[in-house]
Amino acid sequence: MNIFTEKLKEVIFSILPITIIVLILSVTLTPLEAPLIIRFLIGAFLIILGLSFFLIGVDIGVTPLGSVMGSTLAKTNKLWIVIAAGFILGFFISIAEPGLIVLANQVGLVTSGQISSISILIVVSIGMAIMLALGFARIVFNVPLYKVLTILYGLTFILALFASSEFLAISFDASGATTGVLAVPFILALAIGVSKLKKDSKASEKDSFGLVAITSVGAIMSVIIMSILSKTNEFSGNIESNTPELTTIMGPFIQIIPAILRESFFALSPLLIILLVLQKISFKLSKKAFAKMLKGFVYTFVGLLIFLVGVNAGFMDVGSVIGYSLASLDNKFYLIIMGFILGIVTILAEPAVYILTNQIEDVTSGYVKRKAVLIALSIGVGLAVALSMLRIIVPGIQLWYYLLPGYLISIVMTYFVPKLFVGIAFDAGGVATGPMTATFILAFTQGAAEAIEGASILIDGFGMIATVALTPIITLQILGFIFNLKSKKGGILKNE
Amino acid sequence: MNSSTNYIVHELLCLIVSRGLGSKVIKCAKQNGITGGTIFLGKGTIRNPILEFLDLAEARKEIVLMVAEQTIAYAGLEALNKKFNFNKPNHGIAFSTSVLNIFGAKNLTSNDTKESRGVENPMYNIIFVIVDRGNAESVVEAAKKAGSRGATIVNARGSGIHETSKLFAMEIEPEKEIVLIISENHLTESISSSIRDELQIDEPGNGIIFIQDVNKTYGLY
Numbered sequence: 001m002n003i004f005t006e007k008l009k010e011v012i013f014s015i016l017p018i019t020i021i022v023l024i025l026s027v028t029l030t031p032l033e034a035p036l037i038i039r040f041l042i043g044a045f046l047i048i049l050g051l052s053f054f055l056i057g058v059d060i061g062v063t064p065l066g067s068v069m070g071s072t073l074a075k076t077n078k079l080w081i082v083i084a085a086g087f088i089l090g091f092f093i094s095i096a097e098p099g100l101i102v103l104a105n106q107v108g109l110v111t112s113g114q115i116s117s118i119s120i121l122i123v124v125s126i127g128m129a130i131m132l133a134l135g136f137a138r139i140v141f142n143v144p145l146y147k148v149l150t151i152l153y154g155l156t157f158i159l160a161l162f163a164s165s166e167f168l169a170i171s172f173d174a175s176g177a178t179t180g181v182l183a184v185p186f187i188l189a190l191a192i193g194v195s196k197l198k199k200d201s202k203a204s205e206k207d208s209f210g211l212v213a214i215t216s217v218g219a220i221m222s223v224i225i226m227s228i229l230s231k232t233n234e235f236s237g238n239i240e241s242n243t244p245e246l247t248t249i250m251g252p253f254i255q256i257i258p259a260i261l262r263e264s265f266f267a268l269s270p271l272l273i274i275l276l277v278l279q280k281i282s283f284k285l286s287k288k289a290f291a292k293m294l295k296g297f298v299y300t301f302v303g304l305l306i307f308l309v310g311v312n313a314g315f316m317d318v319g320s321v322i323g324y325s326l327a328s329l330d331n332k333f334y335l336i337i338m339g340f341i342l343g344i345v346t347i348l349a350e351p352a353v354y355i356l357t358n359q360i361e362d363v364t365s366g367y368v369k370r371k372a373v374l375i376a377l378s379i380g381v382g383l384a385v386a387l388s389m390l391r392i393i394v395p396g397i398q399l400w401y402y403l404l405p406g407y408l409i410s411i412v413m414t415y416f417v418p419k420l421f422v423g424i425a426f427d428a429g430g431v432a433t434g435p436m437t438a439t440f441i442l443a444f445t446q447g448a449a450e451a452i453e454g455a456s457i458l459i460d461g462f463g464m465i466a467t468v469a470l471t472p473i474i475t476l477q478i479l480g481f482i483f484n485l486k487s488k489k490g491g492i493l494k495n496e
Numbered sequence: 497m498n499s500s501t502n503y504i505v506h507e508l509l510c511l512i513v514s515r516g517l518g519s520k521v522i523k524c525a526k527q528n529g530i531t532g533g534t535i536f537l538g539k540g541t542i543r544n545p546i547l548e549f550l551d552l553a554e555a556r557k558e559i560v561l562m563v564a565e566q567t568i569a570y571a572g573l574e575a576l577n578k579k580f581n582f583n584k585p586n587h588g589i590a591f592s593t594s595v596l597n598i599f600g601a602k603n604l605t606s607n608d609t610k611e612s613r614g615v616e617n618p619m620y621n622i623i624f625v626i627v628d629r630g631n632a633e634s635v636v637e638a639a640k641k642a643g644s645r646g647a648t649i650v651n652a653r654g655s656g657i658h659e660t661s662k663l664f665a666m667e668i669e670p671e672k673e674i675v676l677i678i679s680e681n682h683l684t685e686s687i688s689s690s691i692r693d694e695l696q697i698d699e700p701g702n703g704i705i706f707i708q709d710v711n712k713t714y715g716l717y
Contacts, residue, residue, distance in 0.1 A: 205629070365651045366535060367653040486668045
């Protein structure tokens with residue numbers, strides 16, 4: 001079992017569920033046309049291939065880079081260097097994030113240019129930069145994560161009082177958009193690198209997680225602040241949903257390649273620049289280690305390219321067609337149930353989930369098993385998608401009906417669950433909102449919103465990602481609770 | 497401590513298997529009378545020029561340590577071999593070495609440290625201390641007090657007879673730390689007693705210590 005076959009096997013098992021569910025749907029509730037199904041299957045094949053390459057690349061390129069970077073920073077032992085580096089890293093990772101660029105363009109569109117996309121990009125990147133620096137400072141100063149999160153979310157909610165409800169949805173979605181498929185593994189590895197050098201093993205384990213969470217709050221806050229300052233409370237524009245054109249089978253795949261190429265290259269470029277510059281200045285890795293990292297970057301790039309082409313050209317249209325047909329059925333119950341099931345199977349195919357579960361296993365030496373985390377995560381995302389469907393069906397439900405109690409519960413729970421799980425849970429929120437959710441589930445949601453009277457694609461489309469980012473925080477903390485109960489020492493069963 | 501003439505011999509089983517199989521190994525071992533085990537993570541290599549060029553020649557491994565009385569250990573090893581097919585290539589490896597002394601496992605009574613039965617009397621012993629996560633530092637402190645020169649800490653997970661809960665049909669194996677100390681013969685006794693006192697190893701559920709002979713060392717001074 002070498003690393004490639006091992007990864008391939010893992011990936012196949014994670015893509016199979018969603019493929020099977022869609023195929024079952026296509027012959028039962030939502031008949032799909034043959035070209036669409038063939039495209040979906042080609043997409044699934046590309047995703048399997050791309051994800052395998054991508055994960056290996058992250059394993060030998062991105063993660064080691066983050067770890068080396070983190071420990072190099074911690075070894076400098078100068079606080080200002082750590083903070084400054086956190087700021088610079090945060091800014092550059094975020095500004096190159098494809099998900100954020102898409103979000104910025106959407107915001108520009110719906111506010112008819114009152115908030116330009118470039119200003120969103122810069123402000124959110126600054127927000128993330130400040131928070132990454134703060135997250136580093138937290139690890140260095142040993143401030144418990146739950147206290148930091150309480151303060152940050154407290155501030156966010158005070159700010160939220162002044163924002164319009166449409167903008168709330170966008171700003172909470174921003175947290176999902178900014179923690180992209182490359183930023184997450186890099187930030188996770190950074191945190192582990194910085195905290196590895198702590199002498200106290202328990203503290204170092206606790207501090208290995210939570211940095212992704214702190215960084216994503218930065219994105220939420222900066223969008224809210226922008227909307228308050230620019231006094232935009234009205235949505236004027238509208239987004240037209242993309243109706244699938246059934247042209248040729250391979251056409252969409254070919255068409256999309258140039259855009260995806262650019263996207264993948266942009267996403268990877270800041271990390272590559274960091275590697276090249278720091279290798280010259282401070283890392284001084286051996287030739288072999290350096291070459292290995294570079295190879296890792298090549299794998300990451302190729303994998304990301306293939307994966308994104310598969311998702312965008314193969315899965316997206318199927319998602320919106322399924323959403324539309326399910327929502328058109330008379331019995332709306334199907335939509336909620338299918339939303340739940342699709343949420344469960346989609347999250348398994350999310351790249352960053354793999355990286356997170358692997359890191360958790362490595363940091364805890366396998367005490368917190370991947371399967372346990374996956375189950376909790378799947379249930380969380382399934383619930384989130386089901387709740388989003390409910391919001392589409394029942395027009396009266398506002399997004400904040402979910403977010404306010406949800407985050408309150410999450411924050412209160414942090415005071416009671418084992419501290420290791422606090423970091424894991426809040427990081428998982430950022431991990432759950434990757435490319436798979438942002439394309440397939442988003443298309444599904446928008447398709448459903450299109451079919452239902454009185455639902456707006458714009459308002460209901462935004463907010464789904466925010467819900468997906470929230471629910472895993474609760475389910476994973478519950479998991480932590482269970483783990484804590486089950487790890488208590490029992491007595492000896494039989495006395496001799 | 498029963499100083500009977502027919503003393504009990506313990507064996508340390510060490511198995512290196514693919515990532516994810518460690519828990520299954522312990523489960524199978526427990527069915528065969530071995531009381532518990534400790535697992536830590538490692539990386540192994542694969543010899544294959546093509547994979548090496550592509551930098552894919554790495555496999556994630558788990559290393560499992562278990563101590564048991566000799567006859568049980570051998571029977572357990574036999575059963576494990578049947579189940580995991582170590583005799584086939586790429587199915588992992590398993591080996592056993594003898595243990596000099598063990599503390600902290602109630603059902604494994606040990607004799608006082610005896611002179612080794614080898615031909616030459618080795619100068620050094622290796623002391624393995626397995627404790628709950630977070631206690632390794634105090635083990636190192638206690639060892640230093642008794643004259644040890646240093647120690648190495650490995651993160652691990654494990655389950656003894658005290659930890660038997662399940663979640664979604666998965667065993668829960670709480671986190672542990674393994675402390676490795678190489679000590680000169682005449683210090684072994686005092687180092688292990690110091691750790692035993694400090695961490696109350698003889699109380700159930702506080703960890704175990706076992707000691708092995710070391711035949712050759714380099715780099716110690």
